[in-house]
Amino acid sequence: MPELSRNGVRIDDSFAEAFDMRATGLIITADTLAWARIAATSLTGFATSIIACGVEAGIDSELSENETPDGRPGVRVLMFAGSTSELQKQLQSRVGQCVLTSPGSACFAGLEGVEPLKLGDAIRYFADGWQISKRFGGRHFWRMPVMDGEFVCEATTGLTKSAVGGGNLLLMGRSRETVLRAAEAAMVAMRGVADVIMPFPGGIVRSGSKVGSKYKGLMASTNDAYCPSLRGLTQSALAADIASVLEIVIDGLTPEAVAAAMRAGLAAACALGPEAGAARIGAGNYGGKLGRHHFHLKELLP
């Protein structure tokens, strides 16, 4: 079979294996976009992987005054979890600790879903009896007196059960510098895709993991097949020209959104070519038996 390549970048005949997840969305507004970003960044902190964070979360998009319920600048945040109960738990503790507390913030539903998740309904008790319920225009809000004025929070947000987690790209190259450049270029392109988040730091993960460990009780451990320093010592997936590997993980509200993000990332990384960027691009999977969604790289190429 002829090897796939684009612009000199080798493309593995492989696929990303992704899983069904539960997800929700929020719109966070503030007096300025900068403060909306601060609240959202805080909310989505320590939310890289459900392996240990409970939830995977990130900023989907920034919203202008015309796109938010209260006419102030804002951001849309997406949160993904393995179960509805975990998503609910993380939602209320994160909004309670990171958005309620952030100066001038307000918080609204960011997704119409099949079921409601408690948002203000869970946080209103903070107001100690001074909370005010308001229903109009088909929506329900809670107003809570706080020290800088009033925190307005929609009562519920939506839950989707058809979200997808674990779309990914593996960028491999001849040095750490070129691989990071390719990953950064891919991230710039993928941030423009709606309804997806890349939950790792800057969207990029350098410690890709495999399922299981030699140590009892560890769910995941280093993906030794893609560690350059273990080439020759383990069942390596890397040829001699690969000195560094970075992964981008994508969670999306729909399989189509994940595919669109992978397509955008592939195009941007390939455009750099093998010298300046990645020499090879692959995708992580578990043999196709664990996840329902398979995103084949050859179908997503530019």
Place this chain on the structure above:
Amino acid sequence: MSALRFSLRETPPQRLDLSALIPERLADLEMAEILRLSVTTTRQPLCVGDVFTVHPGKADEVVIAGGSAWFDEVGAGMTRGTLSVEGEVGARAGRGMQGGRLLVRGDAGVFAASGMRGGEIEIGGNVGAFLAAPGPGERLGMAGGLVVVRGNAGARAGDRLRRGVIVIEGDTGDEPASRMLAGTLIVCGQAGARAGYLMRRGTLVAARAAPLPTFVPTGSADQVFRALLARAIAAVSPAAAALLGETLARFGGDVATLGKGEMFIRVGQIAATG
């Protein structure tokens, strides 16, 4: 197909109970059955055919052509469709309404929207006393929906309001928002004397008012809420939406009772209590 139309032939001989002329009651009726529907309020039997000429049409869109202050219970108990009256109506218009849309182009009498649970009412003219108030023996007034009055309202508008939004684009009589439990009452003109009297919770917005001594100034930290409310009602009442965007002072009260209500008044238009 056009609307199902009831044209008043002459001045009715008695007050009429028009609660039967709502879309869901008329939907499955033959013309003969419609003409036999009772509208009487006295011992003298009176049916639709005695006072109205009925023009067939789709029952989801009912029109009462002509109006009278003797048209009582118009749209009462309505749950869907639209009902419009081209003139004025009498007492208890839209009472207990749960859905749909009631449009009265003229004035409405007392107890309009009383006990309303949902839907929309628009009154083109003025409305009598006890708008959205509880009926006799009831504990709650309006508990959902939207009411817009283009003219003025009588006394006690929004009495015991529990939920929903009322917009009065003109002035109100005495004691608007009396005994209010929750919900929102917006007065684009002058709120009458003793506004918010014994209000427990809820929101009263007025362009001009004289707050009782039992309302305390709280400072205003409410821009987000007011922006949300303004956007929700901008399509039905640009005047109310504009008022919400102005600089308003906020008062908390009525501290003679629970005191968790709030009153917004345009800065510079806060009169001393007389």
